[in-house]
Every structure is written in structure tokens, then in C-alpha cells.
Amino acid sequence: xxxxxxxxxxxxxxxxxxxxxxxxxxxxxxxxxxxxxxxxxxxxxxxxxxxxxxxxxxxxxxxxxxxxxxxxxxxxxxxxxxxxxxxxxxxxxxxxxxxxxxxxxxxxxxxxxxxxxxxxxxxxxxxxxxxxxxxxxxxxxxxxxxxxxxxxxxxxx
Amino acid sequence: xxxxxxxxxxxxxxxxxxxxxxxxxxxxxxxxxxxxxxxxxxxxxxxxxxxxxxxxxxxxxxxxxxxxxxxxxxxxxxxxxxxxxxxxxxxxxxxxxxxxxxxxxxxxxxxxxxxxxxxxxxxxxxxxxxxxxxxxxxxxxxxxxxxxxxxxxxxxxxxxxxxxxxxxxxxxxxxxxxxxxxxxxxxxxxxxxxxxxxxxxxxxxxxxxxxxxxxxxxxxxxxxxxxxxxxxxxxxxxxxxxxxxxxxxxxxxxxxxxxxxxxxxxxxxxxxxxxxxxxxxxxxxxxxxxxxxxxxxxxxxxxxxxxxxxxxxxxxxxxxxxxxxxxxxxxxxxxxxxxxxxxxxxxxxxxxx
Numbered sequence: 001x002x003x004x005x006x007x008x009x010x011x012x013x014x015x016x017x018x019x020x021x022x023x024x025x026x027x028x029x030x031x032x033x034x035x036x037x038x039x040x041x042x043x044x045x046x047x048x049x050x051x052x053x054x055x056x057x058x059x060x061x062x063x064x065x066x067x068x069x070x071x072x073x074x075x076x077x078x079x080x081x082x083x084x085x086x087x088x089x090x091x092x093x094x095x096x097x098x099x100x101x102x103x104x105x106x107x108x109x110x111x112x113x114x115x116x117x118x119x120x121x122x123x124x125x126x127x128x129x130x131x132x133x134x135x136x137x138x139x140x141x142x143x144x145x146x147x148x149x150x151x152x153x154x155x156x157x
Numbered sequence: 158x159x160x161x162x163x164x165x166x167x168x169x170x171x172x173x174x175x176x177x178x179x180x181x182x183x184x185x186x187x188x189x190x191x192x193x194x195x196x197x198x199x200x201x202x203x204x205x206x207x208x209x210x211x212x213x214x215x216x217x218x219x220x221x222x223x224x225x226x227x228x229x230x231x232x233x234x235x236x237x238x239x240x241x242x243x244x245x246x247x248x249x250x251x252x253x254x255x256x257x258x259x260x261x262x263x264x265x266x267x268x269x270x271x272x273x274x275x276x277x278x279x280x281x282x283x284x285x286x287x288x289x290x291x292x293x294x295x296x297x298x299x300x301x302x303x304x305x306x307x308x309x310x311x312x313x314x315x316x317x318x319x320x321x322x323x324x325x326x327x328x329x330x331x332x333x334x335x336x337x338x339x340x341x342x343x344x345x346x347x348x349x350x351x352x353x354x355x356x357x358x359x360x361x362x363x364x365x366x367x368x369x370x371x372x373x374x375x376x377x378x379x380x381x382x383x384x385x386x387x388x389x390x391x392x393x394x395x396x397x398x399x400x401x402x403x404x405x406x407x408x409x410x411x412x413x414x415x416x417x418x419x420x421x422x423x424x425x426x427x428x429x430x431x432x433x434x435x436x437x438x439x440x441x442x443x444x445x446x447x448x449x450x451x452x453x454x455x456x457x458x459x460x461x462x463x464x465x466x467x468x469x470x471x472x473x474x475x476x477x478x479x480x481x482x483x484x485x486x487x488x489x490x491x492x493x494x495x496x497x498x499x500x501x502x503x504x505x506x507x508x509x510x
Contacts (some may be wrong), residue, residue: 017213018213023217023290029292058349065203065207065210072185075186080182080183083178122194130294
């Protein structure tokens with residue numbers, strides 16, 4: 001069971017990573033949600049045993065390789081997200097989808113704040129408003145994405 | 158299963174262990190960031206990770222590549238013939254221009270007082286295909302299918318047939334990431350070709366424009382001016398076309414002019430780019446091609462100075478006044494050393510401005 005869910009976790013992470021690096025036209029790229037971040041949030045909330053801080057860290061490391069200015073930036077932000085979600089997973093899980101989306105929105109904003117701060121400290125400041133767009137689209141896509149992931153995870157509800 | 162795994166006998170997961178784990182990984186990431194930012198100790202790790210990431214990037218880019226291949230293989234005979242005719246005409250034009258180029262290069266060399274013309278500054282080039290593109294308001298990067306295995310190095314200039322495209326930022330074994338000149342984090346030192354005015358062109362975040370934010374309101378610049386690389390900054394050699402000024406806005410209350418320029422390279426439509434190696438002893442070559450990258454950490458060298466550059470007697474100076482070396486006293490290698498023994502310059506097969 002554990003091995004099986006671990007396989008599902010890796011598979012979903014791979015799909016999310018593919019969606020993250022898929023080349024898109026500029027406007028679509030701006031509104032593209034951070035699929036891998038959503039996947040980390042989902043697994044941290046719904047299966048804190050399999051996906052947790054370590055999963056967040058390694059997923060973030062992959063993001064750093066693909067699009068980070070310094071190695072460890074997304075890793076730090078994502079392990080923080082995973083930690084918070086694992087801590088509060090029971091409280092978040094019991095909420096209806098709409099409230100979950102709001103919580104995810106807040107989490108994504110926190111995630112982007114961490115990235116923003118690190119970007120500033122390491123000398124790659126990007127102050128455009130566009131960097132915050134994905135928090136809104138991420139929250140909007142959360143209910144269907146969570147449903148798909150839950151279906152894939154074979155969760156009995 | 159895990160959803161209801163909180164029986165009476167089992168402690169709540171996530172209250173005890175994950176705090177320690179988070180601290181561990183947080184410290185790990187901070188150390189990684191510090192090492193990567195300060196000492197560049199993690200080049201090796203990045204190299205390996207980039208190699209691991211390459212298959213995913215290749216897989217992601219395969220549907221568009223397959224579609225292109227399919228379209229190519231169903232191209233009609235007429236279309237192919239038309240393209241063939243067009244290419245033959247273009248090739249003839251280029252040959253005619255190259256014929257003239259040789260004569261001009263020799264004439265230029267004689268005018269400069271050299272015994273023979275210098276060889277072209279571009280020493281070798283390598284065509285590379287674009288694997289994936291990431292173009293949005295925050296990041297403008299490409300991935301090329303050539304890497305350290307092909308001799309590509311960090312901070313290498315990337316051109317297409319019309320102008321400057323960018324430079325490599327991370328090099329993996331089989332792939333290299335290129336930051337475009339239009340990336341908001343990228344700045345390229347340029348010179349206005351008409352007046353010789355030097356400034357810096359900063360990426361504006363879309364593939365169609367560059368900003369020139371550091372020009373005073375009374376600077377001599379106007380629509381249609383050609384911007385070429387100035388050779389400063391240590392990455393790009395002197396004299397390659399970069400962009401054409403499209404918009405000059407002077408406001409009476411602003412001390413600086415607002416100038417926009419359109420890059421000449423067809424960043425949107427290119428499928429193949431050129432990685433270029435430059436002759437290091439050429440006067441137009443970038444001053445320190447390897448050590449200086451986008452991050453200026455060559456301060457130590459600036460302080461110590463380059464012992465090879467000496468003031469010269471004034472008789473040589475007017476003959477060898479290359480605009481590239483205007484910060485140094487005179488371009489010493491141009492006239493002091495005999496040029497390499499190539500009486501006839503090799504006709505350029507690569508991108509010629």
C-alpha cells in the first residue's frame with residue numbers, strides 16, 4: 001500500500017513537473033498555475049505520511065533546476081509549505097472545497113512571498129505584478145485539481 | 158487509508174517529527190543557496206541535476222518537434238521547390254557580399270596600418286536547436302541541445318542570423334540554458350552605431366523590446382538608430398547588431414530619456430541558433446570571455462589591472478583606434494603583435510552583420 005501510494009505520488013509529481021515546464025505562449029505562461037506546488041500541497045494535506053517535507057524539498061529542488069536563480073530557493077519555500085500543510089492537514093482536510101481553495105490561495109501567497117524575499121536577497125529582484133498572478137489561478141484550479149489527484153490516489157471518501 | 162489513520166493507539170502524525178524534518182531541510186536549502194550564490198561551489202551539483210532534467214525537457218518538447226517533422230514530411234513538391242529557389246537566391250546574394258567582404262576586410266586592414274587584415278573575430282560556431290522556450294514577463298529563457306560535451310561554456314554569446322540573442326547561464330552536459338537579451342534580468346552594453354554613444358540595453362520582459370534607461374534627456378539618439386554591442390562587459394565582442402531604436406520619449410521634467418528598441422534577432426520564430434567562440438587575441442573580442450558572466454564578480458581584476466596593457470607612443474594610436482578598446486589606453490595587441498599568419502581571411506560561413 002505504501003509502495004503503491006509512493007508510486008502514485010511520484011507519477012503525479014512527474015506529470016505536474018511536465019505541466020510546469022511545458023512551453024506555452026507568453027500570456028498562458030503568465031496565468032499558468034504552479035502545478036507542482038499544488039501537487040505538494042495536495043499530498044501534504046491528504047497523505048502526510050508519504051508526501052511531506054522531504055517531498056516538498058525535492059520537488060522544490062527540481063523547480064530550482066528548471067527555473068530558479070539559485071539552488072535551494074524553491075526547495076526552501078516548498079518545504080515550508082509542506083511543513084505547514086502537514087501540521088494542519090486535519091484541519092484543512094475537513095473543510096469544504098471552497099474554503100480549501102481559500103487556504104490554498106493564502107498558502108500560495110506565502111510561497112510567493114518567500115520566493116520574493118529570497119529573490120531580493122540574492123540580487124535577482126523581479127518586482128512585476130505578474131509574478132502574483134499564479135496564486136489566483138492556482139486557487140481557482142484547486143478544486144478540480146484536488147478532485148483529479150484524489151481520484152488518482154484512490155482515496156475512499 | 159491515510160485519511161483516517163489516526164486511531165487511538167497511534168499518535169497524531171505531523172505534530173512531532175515533521176518540525177525537526179522541516180528544520181533540517183530548511184537549513185539544507187539555506188546552505189545550498191549560500192554556496193550557490195557566494196562561492197559557486199554547487200556548479201557540479203547543478204551540472205548533474207541539469208543532466209537529470211534534460212530527458213524531461215526533451216520529452217516535453219517532443220510533441221511540437223514531432224508535429225514539425227510531420228509537417229515537413231508532408232510538404233508539397235511545389236513548396237519545397239519554392240523554398241529551394243529562395244534559398245539559392247539568398248545563398249547567391251551572400252556569396253556576392255562575401256566576395257566584396259574579403260576585399261573590404263583587406264582594405265580596412267591596410268587603412269588601419271596592419272600588414273594583413275585580421276581574421277574575423279568569430280573563431281568557431283556551433284548550430285544548436287532550441288529544445289524548450291520559457292517566455293513570459295518575468296523570465297525569458299531558452300534551452301539549447303548543446304552542452305559541455307560540445308565545448309559550450311557559461312557566459313557564451315548566442316546569435317542568430319540577424320543579431321544577438323543572449324548568453325548561456327547554466328551549462329549541463331548535453332544542454333545549455335540561455336538567458337535572452339530581453340529577459341528583465343539581462344543587460345547588454347551597447348553603442349549607438351551612428352554616434353558612438355555607449356549605454357546599456359536592459360531587457361523589458363517581452364520578446365519585442367529592450368529598454369535603454371540610462372540615457373540623459375539630451376542624448377543624441379533618435380528613431381531608427383542601430384545599436385551594436387560595445388565590447389564592454391566581457392561577454393559579447395564588439396560590433397554585433399543588437400537592436401534598432403523604435404521609440405524616443407523626452408519629457409521636460411524627467412532627467413532621463415525613455416528609449417525603447419526592438420531586438421533584431423527573431424527570437425519568436427527561430428528554431429536554430431548559433432553558439433559562437435571568439436578569438437581571444439582579436440582587438441574586437443570581449444576582454445575576458447570566461448571569467449566575467451552576468452554577475453560582475455571580477456572586481457579583484459579591476460583593482461589589480463591588466464599588466465599586459467601599456468601606454469603606447471602616439472604614432473600608432475590614430476591608426477589602431479578601435480572603438481572596442483576605448484576604455485583601455487590603446488588596443489595594444491592590434492598593432493604591437495603581428496597578426497596570425499593568415500594572409501587571406503577565411504570567408505565567414507557564419508552570421509555576418
